[in-house]
Amino acid sequence: MANGRTVIIGLDGVPFGMIKEFGENGVMPNTGELIKKSVFKKMNSSIPEVSSVAWSSMITGSNPARHGVYGFMDLQPESYKMTFPNFNSLKVPPFWEKWEGKSVIINVPSTYPVKQMNGAIISGFVSIEFEKSVYPQSLIPQLRDLDYRLDVDAGKAHSDIEGFLVDLDKTLEARIESYRFLWETQDWQNFMLVFTATDRLMHFLWDAYEQKDHKYHQFFLDHFSKIDKAIGEIADKLTDDDLLIMHSDHGFEKLDYDVFLNYLLMEEGLLQFEPGADASIANISSGTKAFVMDPARIYLNYKGKYPCGSVEPGQREELLSKLENIFSSLELNGKKVIRDVYRKEQIFAGPYLDDAPDLTLVGGEGFNLKANVKMQKLFDKGVFTGKHTQDTAFLLVKGLSDDSIVPEVPAVWDITGIVERSKS
Amino acid sequence: MASNLSQLDKLENQSIFIIREAYSQFKNVAILWSIGKDSTTLLWLVRKAFFGKLPFPALHIDTTHKFQEIYDFRAKYAKEWGLNLIVTKNEEALAKGVGPDKGKFQCCNELKTVALKKAIAEQGFKALYLGIRRDEHGIRAKERVFSPRDEDFEWDYKNQPPELWDQYKTKATEEEHLRVHPLLGWTEIDIWEYIKRENIPVCDLYYAKNGKRFRSIGCETCCGPVDSEADSIDKIIEELKTTKISERSGRAQDKEDDYMMQKLRSLGYM
Structure with missing residues (x-):
């Protein structure tokens, strides 16, 4: 175990109930197999249950009063002027600055602008300039060749849902291509890959998930199947010495x-x-x-x-x-x-x-x-049909010699601790 | 000092070569004149390249939010230099009330990018001269001397031709317009040293007044001055040799914040 690699797959916003259902009904067969062989639990998100806070908590293994990020926006000191906390605002270093070995980190929200690190990183939501989203910069031409996209343009969903869905899939495909490229070409000990289109999809099309006759029901399921294929591919590359973690940062439910x-x-x-x-x-x-x-x-x-x-x-x-x-x-x-x-x-x-x-x-x-x-x-009641939940994220851990190191009701900031304890 | 002068001579020669080369290829060209120090320096070089007379139009994209000093400067030198000045605005967006208070990202996009796109479509320009420099801003470091934009105005990184400057090859396909960057290799200090040597007039906003000056000028609503006592060209050059603040620091953060806000809004925040 101590020599094994650590692989973390994040599925932004995917609730415990949905991943369980998709594992059982064949939408995500590889995930279904993993669930059978893993510790699989409902997990608490941070409070507030938004991506910036939840992911900052996950990567630092700490709560907002330690890492300093309480939301996507804050007020500047002694003013009512908005400021936007980013990776520079984080007061606790992320796990890749603490763990042994090189890390590859792809699409973790709130890691923009990237900093020099031992390995390679492509930042996630909210990333603005590509040049400030990738370290080392020498990866930029190859990522461009793979048509890597930092994010879908969610603004498009409001005016052109078809176009938005096409983008969603393209972004996913490029993300998968890029993970393969980095998996093969980088020397690494820790690998983290986050899928974020899931969150966008559930915000705009939760109704398509619930209603079987919805125009985009099949699209919704297919998107998850595509992710499951990548999950299966990754799981096949792992050995018994490796630790695999799969988790979401918060859950989702119908928005009334x-x-x-x-x-x-x-x-x-x-x-x-x-x-x-x-x-x-x-x-x-x-x-x-x-x-x-x-x-x-x-x-x-x-x-x-x-x-x-x-x-x-x-x-x-x-x-x-x-x-x-x-x-x-x-x-x-x-x-x-x-x-x-x-x-x-x-x-x-x-x-x-x-x-x-x-x-x-x-x-x-x-x-x-x-x-x-x-x-x-x-x-x-606006355009969104799904909303975040605080208490229905999920956590899956495969490869532990002692399952009891996973807390009864884990929270998103417990994950790095679980990895660290499994290695000690 | 002698070596510095020859450095400026070298830059000047290269720029003039690029300017003439692009003109002989495309004929239907224009220079984008923001009235800032770089595009004014470029305009100076173009006039030199064609012996004092501009053989093509100078295009100014007017957001209507520029500093008054910029409008005054434009009027004075358009007349003095006998420019064929085309001032273009995105009237449609302005009529709809697009402005910095409604969102700076949209404002910049509509009043600058879309306005420019319209002007290129209307005038059918095949190439545009721009005064951008490689040291100015992260993304600009990737630009080439000849940089093609496709019909949708997107900059196609992948199809970027190898450095055409070295190949003396400037053909573009029909549906593109080419951006020509004769100042790409100049630094901010080169520009100021050349302005000094040639006695090129620049807008007063660049010189310190009450402890502040602008290092980069544009719209009044989105440009902030930097702390500075540099009220002459010599002092500006001295300041640039020691400063650690980025040239566009007065502009960059606002735009990133605004882009951030737009992204968050599209997901229902704010």
Whole structure:
């Protein structure tokens, strides 16, 4: 075991129930075989359950108060101006900077811009310039020859779904070609490959998964079958000494309603904007007590912390209780809209706890919590048919000599620890 | 100093050769003049190459968001140098209200890229002279002196011809337009040293005022000045020899952020 290689396959957003079903019904036969021979469990995502936080937690083996990434966007210090945390924001090194040997890392979200490392890396969502997404740069011409695509253009899904689906498959094919190329040409000890089109597909076409007569039902299944073929190919290349991990970063489920939390705060008089200004976090006025950042991070508008801050430390407890009441009592058609309301100390621990949201919410089944301040209603149903879930990611581990090192209910930041313990 | 002058002479000779070569091949050409220091230097070289008179149009893509100093400079020198100036705007997008406040990525794309595309289609230009330099920006380091763009305006990395400069071969297929980059081998310091030597006029925005100056100019809404006391060409050259800040630092981050926002929005965030 100690000399074996480690291979990690990530399937962005794929829920435990779906991978189990596809393993059993023949959509993903190779995965089905692997499940039989592995530790296979439901896994918790990070909170919030978005890719940037979940993958940052996975690769660092730590929670946001240690690695510092709480979402796709944050506010610049002492301002209401957005900033976008990226790989440079990560306060804990990823596993490839700690583990022995060379690593090949392909398409892990939130690894842009790439840094020099012992091995090769192609960053994933949100990558902008190709030149800053690949290390070493000498790989760029070959990746271009393989028509490597960093990501699908999800914007296209809103106007041209057919074109979007074609892109989705092309991106997958090029990703598979590129993994083969790097697998064969690089000298490596650790290999990680993430498929991300799954997440896009489930956002836009969860209905196609559920409805057998849906125009794109077969496309949906075929896409997963193509991934399964690559999984089978990789599994065949492994020996008994190698460790294989397969996992998702969060789960997915049907989206019934988008819930616009900032609208709720506006209605309650807790969020106000400068007179005459657009509804925007940038235009928050001093009447504001709290505001929400995507997906469901609640920040108190503290005096001294923000330019128009008005909340005194003494008001904290009263305000948090008030907000907890508002959020926990929210119902629609008899269903609880918000599953849980967490204070920062409950779910985060580490040196960057101060940067954590004061409250973080997890939505109830079917409720997609959002922070868009422009929406003039609390509930809506938009273009998306699927939403992330926090408690239905999956983890599969094959090649352990002692299965008990996998926690009963693992979380996404436990994965690197499982690998490290299996080698010790 | 003598060796430096000969370096500038060498760059000047190469650029003039490329400029003449492309013109003799394509005839129906234009120079893209952003009014910045590089394209103004290029314009200077083109005038030299053709003995003071531009035999083709200077094309300015007007986003309508440029600094007033840029418009003033354009008017003054278009007249003084007798330029055949074509000013083009994406009127359609402007009428629809496209602007930096609605999204900088879309703004840049519509008001610059699409506007240029329209101008090329309308005028039927076969080649365009651009004042880009290899040291300017990561992606530009990959450009060649002759760089073909296909019908869709995409830069085809894979079909990029080998360095044509060495081959003296400048044929392009019918459906493409060729981008000619006579300044590709120049550095920012070369440009300033040449501006000094030739006494080329440049926009006042480049010189420090109240502790700030612009190293790269374009739209008022998206360019930020850098901290600087360099209020003369000599001081600018001195500053460039010691600075570690990138030339486009006033512009790059905003655009990346905006692209990021666009990507996140398409997935339902923000």
